[in-house]
Amino acid sequence: MNSEVRLDSDQPLHPVARQVLLAAFDAGWADPRRRSLDAARARTLVASAKESLAAGLGVRPDELFLVGEGALAPTLVLEGALASRTGALVTSRVERSEILAIAAGRAGSTTVPVDHEGRIDLLALTGALDESTGVLSLQAANGEVGTVQPLAEAGQLAANLGIPLHVDLGVGAGRIDLPDTWRYASADARTWCGPSGVGVYAIKTGARWRYPWPTSQDQREIGSYSIPLALAAAAALEAWREDERADAKRLHSLVEQIRQAAASVADVEVVGDPINRVSNLVTFSALYCDGESLVEEFAREGFTVGSGSACTSDQLQPSHVLAAMGALTHGNVRVSLPHSVTSEDIDRFCRLIPATISNVRKRLM
Amino acid sequence: MDGLVIDATGLLCPMPIILLAKRISEIAIGQTLILLANDPAAEFDVPAWCRMTRHTLISSENSTYVVRRDS
Numbered sequence: 001m002n003s004e005v006r007l008d009s010d011q012p013l014h015p016v017a018r019q020v021l022l023a024a025f026d027a028g029w030a031d032p033r034r035r036s037l038d039a040a041r042a043r044t045l046v047a048s049a050k051e052s053l054a055a056g057l058g059v060r061p062d063e064l065f066l067v068g069e070g071a072l073a074p075t076l077v078l079e080g081a082l083a084s085r086t087g088a089l090v091t092s093r094v095e096r097s098e099i100l101a102i103a104a105g106r107a108g109s110t111t112v113p114v115d116h117e118g119r120i121d122l123l124a125l126t127g128a129l130d131e132s133t134g135v136l137s138l139q140a141a142n143g144e145v146g147t148v149q150p151l152a153e154a155g156q157l158a159a160n161l162g163i164p165l166h167v168d169l170g171v172g173a174g175r176i177d178l179p180d181t182w183r184y185a186s187a188d189a190r191t192w193c194g195p196s197g198v199g200v201y202a203i204k205t206g207a208r209w210r211y212p213w214p215t216s217q218d219q220r221e222i223g224s225y226s227i228p229l230a231l232a233a234a235a236a237l238e239a240w241r242e243d244e245r246a247d248a249k250r251l252h253s254l255v256e257q258i259r260q261a262a263a264s265v266a267d268v269e270v271v272g273d274p275i276n277r278v279s280n281l282v283t284f285s286a287l288y289c290d291g292e293s294l295v296e297e298f299a300r301e302g303f304t305v306g307s308g309s310a311c312t313s314d315q316l317q318p319s320h321v322l323a324a325m326g327a328l329t330h331g332n333v334r335v336s337l338p339h340s341v342t343s344e345d346i347d348r349f350c351r352l353i354p355a356t357i358s359n360v361r362k363r364l365m
Numbered sequence: 366m367d368g369l370v371i372d373a374t375g376l377l378c379p380m381p382i383i384l385l386a387k388r389i390s391e392i393a394i395g396q397t398l399i400l401l402a403n404d405p406a407a408e409f410d411v412p413a414w415c416r417m418t419r420h421t422l423i424s425s426e427n428s429t430y431v432v433r434r435d436s
């Protein structure tokens with residue numbers, strides 16, 4: 001048995017962030033909203049974390065806010081954008097489920113279809129946007145299949161009608177620039193190997209926004225997030241972006257190697273845009289296999305991978321992303337390469353793909 | 366309709382698709398079969414299977430799929 005290689009989006013904390021986190025628990029324990037010296041020091045720490053996060057995400061420090069739950073950032077910033085105006089939400093069918101839930105609850109909202117590679121259909125988007133649209137919300141890149149969305153074009157279509165754009169940075173955080181037309185943005189520190197429990201959102205200077213929950217004062221954030229975690233998230237983003245700058249090309253070609261290895265097996269479909277994608281993600285689906293068995297077979301060989309198939313883990317419904325793309329939803333394997341991955345790891349993984357698929361097929365067929 | 370009905374009711378993915386693939390050779394090219402499958406994934410996987418293996422999905426409603434053998 002080889003030691004485990006995690007080819008999964010769930011990755012441990014960046015080692016740099018871990019050091020910062022331990023130091024910050026000594027220095028940043030106080031509530032920055034109070035008036036003590038400790039609180040003043042905590043405020044300084046928050047300011048430096050925000051400055052660093054803002055630089056990494058391409059926004060101004062005073063435009064950036066934090067929430068103590070990563071998955072809450074897109075919901076909070078989008079709900080606040082919608083609360084400040086009338087009108088429906090236009091979004092796409094491959095967004096995270098929280099955004100789709102907001103669309104389902106807002107009258108007149110539309111979810112725009114995507115093409116077979118998961119890219120937003122710009123023609124359908126043009127048809128969906130009109131004077132009754134309140135906000136357009138789109139991901140920068142898809143977290144399951146890696147396809148990068150045409151944000152500049154989509155944002156321009158919205159801007160022409162005076163519609164503000166929310167960009168859910170997702171796996172694009174720290175590597176995809178916000179388009180000029182952005183008004184709201186959100187990200188989760190987990191996507192850059194930061195700690196869990198840090199959501200980041202941004203509201204562009206001058207953009208309308210209203211705190212969407214009951215409150216007695218004019219506020220833009222809940223304010224009770226953990227300062228050590230925020231500092232660790234900032235340190236992780238800086239370190240992770242450096243890794244990505246050095247390594248994105250290498251990961252891109254390792255993913256290409258996996259795509260080719262998977263595509264060479266009969267009745268396997270590699271999903272997502274082959275070129276215009278984030279560097280480290282690849283997804284494929286094998287006919288006549290169940291995702292759970294594939295994940296288990298790879299785990300036995302020392303590789304942790306994910307799956308978007310139903311009957312895998314906790315999901316009864318298959319991935320809505322694969323469904324929207326018209327891709328095969330069963331036998332799905334989702335691979336996410338960490339910067340630490342070696343070409344030997346991927347050579348071995350690629351050699352395992354044909355036998356793993358055929359073993360699962362033999363058992364089922 | 367040419368008579369072959371595959372009842373995959375109650376079976377989970379990918380079993381309905383496996384039955385479909387195994388039994389489509391029982392009908393001649395150009396003929397159709399009916400697949401009954403109520404697994405939620407079948408809604409997406411029957412069309413994807415037809416596309417990948419070059420057959421045609423004639424209709425799908427109420428967990429009933431009509432598939433024509435094309436190759």
